[in-house]
Amino acid sequence: MTETRLRFPPSPTGYLHIGGARTALYNWLYAKKTGGKLILRIEDTDAERSTQESIQGILDGMKWLGIDWDEGPYFQTEFESEHEAMANKLLAEGKAYKCFCTKEELDIKREAAQKNKTTYGYDGTCRDLDASVVAEKEAAGLPFVIRFKVPAIDGEIGYDDKVLGRIKAQYSEIEDFVIVRSTGKPLYLLCNVVDDIRDRITHIIRGSDHMTNTIRQVLLYNALDAPVPVFAHMPLTLDTKKAKISKRKHGEIVAVQFYQEKGFIPWALSNFLVLLGWSPGNDTEFFSKEELIDTFSLERINKTNSIFNYQKGNAKFFTDPKAISFNEHYLRTMPIEEIAAMVKPFLEAEGLWDSSYDGDKKEWYTSTIDLIRDRFQMLSDFGDRGRAYFSDEFTVEQKPLKKNVLKHEGLKEWLPMLADRYEALEEFNLESAEQTARDLATELEIKPGVIINGMRTVVTGQLAGPSMFDILMAIGRERVVTRLRGVAKLYEIAV
Template structure:
């Protein structure tokens, strides 16, 4: 039997990390088993769903490389069918019409809650005779359709692929509503019917779906459908152990945020993979192929994991391990696979030049290769990396005060510039030789010139080996920048 799994987001907001992980796990299982990954948009919530929200979700999935085989299907397309299924259950005695008004039930619930008693619908309309039902129908009384949960000592049980044996007593399950008074079906119904009709064999969803499972199993059985397997995933919580939400946490929980902040989709997927799942050994880096190969339900953890980010910490603008993972990908992945992402980043920031794909393409690639070891996001290439590509860049005050405070640099810098200007071969080795010779001639430590040059050429106090920086930035620009930096020394000492 072919495996069929689905990701069924409701398009209320954006694709968030929890949803993305659920989608990833579904996708992995489909790919591992040669099954199908179905995408279904659960848009039954009237106002809250917008076409734009759907597009954002699709975008996020595409970006993460989670391609679906069928869909997107829209739940609203099947509403009438869902209603019919409920009618079938009424006809077969598995469900009944309930004429109790919402207001009345609300009142009762409140009364019970006030006394801290558990409230479950008492089944008032369950015992209505067919004549009574017909009479009320004829009188035009509004009604909802409720499932008639067996009233016996039995229980609904299933073996969750993650949580193991699960069981819920019939007495603990309320006669839940499946169809509203306006005849629109509820999620609990639509979701189960769609899963059945779309041939879903494995329901892989968040742990918050556990309480729904027994009800849905009841529906499957009442309708004569085969009950699928269930695999519930632990939740992803914030550092105070609250559920992640856009309202509470803002952009950090959204996939789009990572897209914009310069994450590699593979890195995010890899990080998400490890949130709640482990291969059982020490491996942490997984290519898509390796993920597919290694993935299994047994490796899924049962406890909720925490997305470890702190608000207002710019260096750790999200979970430090996610950033670390991204940095690892940036510096370790094959350069030719990284380049397209970097190029996209340059284009997006308006720093792309056509020469980078013609006469300067080799230089561009080498420069990116030089820089990537210490960058953590793609955005770093255009922000921190700016001095390597553009002539106008900022001098970091801390760098200036640290490296350009020695007033003798006022003459040393232009002196070095003069020497370098005469070089025939502006290679890292040649520059190093010149600089070190010049330093000893002047009786200063090479480090003084090296560090000063770093600030002069990049405005920063950190970066690759300085002689590589010289070579990368080039003779003309290097000489210019050394001379230009003199005013900063003066400014500093004044």
């Protein structure tokens, strides 16, 4: 049994998007499952659109997602001479020919065909040009492209797709496609095949938008006397209007980097993405990497396109709700040490990180993260809604301010009173803090909730949060006392 070899060949014309990430993921999963290799190949032959920045973005995106590769990155441009050599080989063997038709001529024919409502395929003007004519035109310096000579046979050619089944097409319906530009640069269809042959690729998993390319590439494999790899065309990811998702059209919402910045847990995104077009056949939705590698199979890839349920302008869900729920699930259930480590960069970005969180305050840091993680959905929430736990500079939100503080004029005195009692407490712990607050409420003949919720807002700036007395312990007596005494200024700002 030969080793399985897969590849992920992005073109560096923009950041890594979730569709590409999903493709990479499937290839990676299958390589891991079969004990094979994943090759990363940057297809940068489109010099005009390729950028160094994109290359870095793709590499970073893959690393963040945890998709590692075994070989590469290779750069397609490094193999240009090989591509040219193969084109010349096809030419020499009579499997390809030079075509002198100009772009303008072809455009005219194409337009004419459209007027007559017929399809235009290359009409073969130069297909059987006499060698002397070719030599003459070349001598005259006429530019030419190289076209592949599709065998003039009746019948059909096809391949067995692991997802879609047998795919076939009539030879007569395939036009003689261009494999080398008039500039002498080989085109994708050829380069891709030549590279895959050289890299000994055994399985090609890619989007079903490549289906028609595959037919032509099978022709190329045959002409080059190379074995045809196994193809698996995965369904496309569409937007809610059923259009293919693209960087141009959808912008950052489809960029992997966006999810990184938003505070997604990489594996949560991967897990979600994998399930867009594949399922294990049972009700399992959450997988560890190992479990997923173990369960993944080409045969269970769906045929139906799936919709990435992102609703523009939805205030509650900034992206697909299910993706968010996956992130929440992992945020709540992953080992707290892992979460704590992932939160670090987000606190750093907000200037809230303290080196002691990695040292003697590590236990405090970890338990605080643990205390508040249930209510958050993104890693970024810790440095945002969770700010009050790490800094004295936090904003008090308007809604809770009105509801929990301003509504009760008395809190202006009550909270400082509570602060005094907390300060005087011999021992400031869960029980004593609660008892003190409740005693005060009883004395003042008010509901404990008034004190508690007022305190919550003053101490954390938030409407809701964990159990109040747990919060007190996390924030610490000193800070609590100061914040409670500062209640008066909240009435001032509000007016």
